[in-house]
Amino acid sequence: MEEVMNMLQKIQSELNEQKLTIVQSAENVTQQVTHNINLKLEEKFKIMEEKYNNLEEKLENQEKRLYFLEKQSRQRNIVIFGLAETETSYENSEENIKSFIKRYFSIELGSSEIQEIRRIGKKGEKTRPITVTFTTLGTKIRIYKQRKVLKNTDYYINEDFPQHILEKRKELREQMKIEREKGNYATIRYDKLIIRRNNADSSGNKKRTLPTSPGINDPTGILQGTQVNKKNKTQTKQELQRSSSLTEGVLKPGILGFLTNKNPGNPRSEQIDKNLKQ
Structure with a gap:
């Protein structure tokens, strides 16, 4: 009997071990499957995100194109406010517009210069504005530039x-x-x-002043100041040319305005001194 019990305990222990192994294997399989599913989902989401971004970019480009086309289509339009709805047909409406423009803008339009005329909104008690599309942008600009002539009238015009x-x-x-x-x-x-x-300073003075520099290399003060007139520029140029011809020494102006040579041993300097003494 004891041997049977030992056998049963041994079998129970083996079953427990197998059960634990199965549970661990199931957990590992579950983790692996979950990981694989997540990878697949990430790949699919990445593809979907790229497609979404591409669609969003295309939609944005389409909106820009539509915006541009709508702006272009309205570029030759003007909107007239206050013009009574007395027209009975399109031809009558066209004649009214031509008469209105001729009267206030002194511009005589032909039928070929008007592309389309239409009222904006539903017909009711209030007078609806009317949109006029011209065949050329130049015609629209000529009229729109003169819109101030309607200042003291019951009419006014605006862009579309x-x-x-x-x-x-x-x-x-x-x-x-x-x-x-x-x-x-x-x-x-x-x-x-x-x-x-x-701006607080509304003088509008944009005149530039030349900066003054110290006279380290300009003991005479000729080159200092803000602006030098043409006469002084010419005199300065002539003095520099005369001084450059005396290549034996460096010259500087004396007290009495005469030129003296810094090199006393120069024969040419001695000759100049003799001439000055005479």
């Missing part, structure tokens, strides 16, 4: 901006008003606010 640009310009107007109250120059150009600060 996309909706998001109009919203941005509305925000910039508040900032422009603040800058103008500070005394600065401020204006809006398309979707940018241009500011020029009003």
Whole structure:
């Protein structure tokens, strides 16, 4: 009986060891499988991220292209405000526009110079603005430059901006008003606010003054000062030429304005001294 119990204990011990081995193997397999799955998922996520970045870049480029195309398509447009909706047909609307421009801008347009005319928004109680597209940019510029002639009238014209640009310009107007109250120059150009600060020194004197240098190498004081006129420049040049011809010694101006030689042993210097004494 004792031997049977020992055998059973031995079998139980072996079973426990096998169970522990199986559990450890299962854990190792689970870890390995999890690691492999994570690697695969990381690779797939990396590929998806690259595709997403590429799509995002393409979308951004497409938005830029659409933005540019929309800006170009509106470049030859003007928007007229306050013009009554009395037109009964497109031809009548075209005639009204030509008559309006001729009356206030003194520009006579032909039918070939107007590409399109259309009202903006839904018809209601208020008079809708009207957009005019010209066939050439030059025609639009000629008219838009004279927009101040409508200052004391019920009409005014503006450029044709996309909706998001109009919203941005509305925000910039508040900032422009603040800058103008500070005394600065401020204006809006398309979707940018241009500011020029009003400096305290408004004299506008941009004259440069030459720096003065110590007269270490200029004992006569001829080369000192800020500016030298042409006459002094000519005299200085002549004096330098005369002094350079006396190659035997270095000359400097004396007390009475005569030239004396620093080298007393020079025969030419002695001859000059004799002439001066006479």
